Amino acid sequence: MARKPGPPATLKSIAAEMGVSVTTVARALKDGHRISPEMVRKVRETAERMGYVRNLEGAKLRTGKTFVAMAFLGFSEEVGDSGSVGLLNGIHHRFAGTDYAVRAVPVDPGGQALDRVREVVRGRLADGIILDHTELQDDRVKYLLEEGFPFVTFGRTELLSDHPWFDIDNEFAAWQGTDALLRDGHRRIALIDGDPRHTFVRQRVRGYERALRDHGLEPDPGLRHHSEPAADIARQASAELLDRGADAFVCVNELAFLGARAGVRDHARADLDRIGFSLRSGTNLASYVASRVHASHFSRTRAGWALADLLLRVIDGADATSCQQLAKTELITTGDLT
Incomplete structure (x- = not known):
């Protein structure tokens, strides 16, 4: 009734x-x-x-809160970006059932968008911020710490001041993927990764080189390519790396993997079935590719959920050192070794 x-x-x-x-x-x-x-x-x-x-309007007046959380995420236009979409999905899942609305702010992965962060803080447009693509000495993080504004980063920095973060163990993930390719018998393994100014890229380089040395190989600087992750750039880079003798690729994410695989397919002298691939993955994309792939996997949706959960804790006054989490990847191998 x-x-x-x-x-x-x-x-x-x-x-x-x-x-x-x-x-x-x-x-x-x-x-x-x-x-x-x-x-x-x-x-x-x-x-x-x-x-x-x-009555949220009444609650806003009583508390002075906006009940808005902002997520600054980079999106690729070339073949879509399931990574950032997965993060946003997880963020929405965590905020569901709370009073918070989520606003995603697309940013250029090549820029830090410090001015946009300042606008949010000065205008009190949100109660907290989630930042992606952190740098070693990240100006956005410095600014937010100085202002005492709640935030959490996806990735770590090398700043002296503690701040809230969630991160994948990128050094381990790169070591894991490189080690798997070495165990398959590959010896000229190339790295296609992001811009070294990002903290996670420095971590990945350490893991990649450590795996090579664990197998008695000295890293070849000529087998490394760094740029903002994009399928079209990785496609061109893989062809150049094949000309330098690469027989396998460690890729930073799904976009770089798709581009590298296309580049190998384009290459006149390359046998796609003989080239090895590994990637850091936040989706199940590798399982849909008809070749052997090693994926160091941690769900981007889970990562987004964790970021949002940490942000809620920070907004409620939790100490920064209690809001730091490091997650390990799981190695998932698809396809048969030919």
């Missing part, structure tokens, strides 16, 4: 219906702080039955 129209449900009317205090109802509907799980359940069921809808 449909509920009869009437005055909108309020915290006071819910409290009166249940015979509890308004404070108990407010806490149960917010985060359950100092309220038993059973009481939280009863309050929320009653609120739903009575058709309660939180």
Whole structure:
């Protein structure tokens, strides 16, 4: 039977219906702080039955919050970017059921968008920020630390001041993928990776070179290509690396892998089935390619969820050192060794 129209449900009317205090109802509907799980359940069921809808405008006035979180993400236009889309999906999943709305801000991966970050802080356009593509001495992070503005980065820096971050163990991932190719018998393994000014790229180079030395090989600088990850650039780079004797490729992500594979296919003297590939992966794309691929995998959706979760904790006042997480990749190999 449909509920009869009437005055909108309020915290006071819910409290009166249940015979509890308004404070108990407010806490149960917010985060359950100092309220038993059973009481939280009863309050929320009653609120739903009575058709309660939180007045966010009133909450904004009372708290001074915007209930907006901004995610600064880089997107590729060449073949789409499942990585950033996956991150955003995870961020949305974590914020679902909270009062927060998420706004994605597309940024040029080649630029830090410091001016845009300043606009958000000065205009109080959000309560917190998620940053991607961190640098060793990241000006955005320095600025946010100085302003005391809540944020979390996808990736680490080398700043002296602690700050919240979530990161993949990129050194391990690159070591893992390179080691797998070496165990397949490849010896002239090329690295197609991002711009070295990004922290994660420096980490990946260390892992790649460590794996080569573990197998008694000295890294060849001529087998490394660095640029912003893009399929068209990787396609051209792979052809040049094949001319230098490359027999396998360690790729920074799915875009670089797709480009490198296309470049190998284009190359007149290359046998696609004899060339090895590994990549750092946040999706299942490699499993749809009809060749042997080693993927150092950690779900980008899980990464996005973790970033959003950390940001909520920072907004609530958690200490930076308690909001730092490092995740390991899982090696997933598809296809047969020919």
